[in-house]
Amino acid sequence: MQQATAALSQIDGWIAAEERREAERRTGEGRWPPPPAWLIHYGLNRANLDAMHTGEYWAAAKSGRCQPVSREQALDALRQNVAPRVHCRPDTELGLLD
Template sequence: MSGEQPLSRLEALRFSRRVVEQQAMRQLRVIDRWIAEEERREAERRQGEERRPPPPQWLIQYGLNRTNVDAVHTGGCWAAARSGRCRPVTRQQALEALRQRVPACIHCRPDTALGILD
């Protein structure tokens, strides 16, 4: 080893370039892997959205004991979402509940949406 010549400036620059190129390629592979993982997650998210059933149009809110009916809501009512005690129903079931004097939600007014006015 004592007989080796030190690297010339040009050889050192070429060596430095190769090292930087290898590091850059390694980092590009890492980034490409991250991109592929994100594309996979995005495709799964889109697929999940496409397969998700449509939200219900009408909801009935049950009381704390889950037997008595408290209110009728439209499907997108924020108050129904907050209660956590709602079940989806058909249009006919919502109409029937309103006819049986189940109160309509004062926020989403399903009675107006269904065309029932007192």
């Protein structure tokens, strides 16, 4: 009987710890800043503009070579022939193409 009580107490502790972690995760999600609307992808030497992305394109943010830019900077980059990525189509989102 004591073993069963000890096992139940241990399980209750695990459940409480998981509930705490889940509450912390939900609180932390609310503190993340919103993603940028537009991203410029730089080349290896950071002088070359390689591509234009929407801020929602998950792979761009993970590359480590992207910087957030304003709508005007994104439009200027596309007008200067920085390639829009076909996966997220920032040119369409900005209204340059239909």
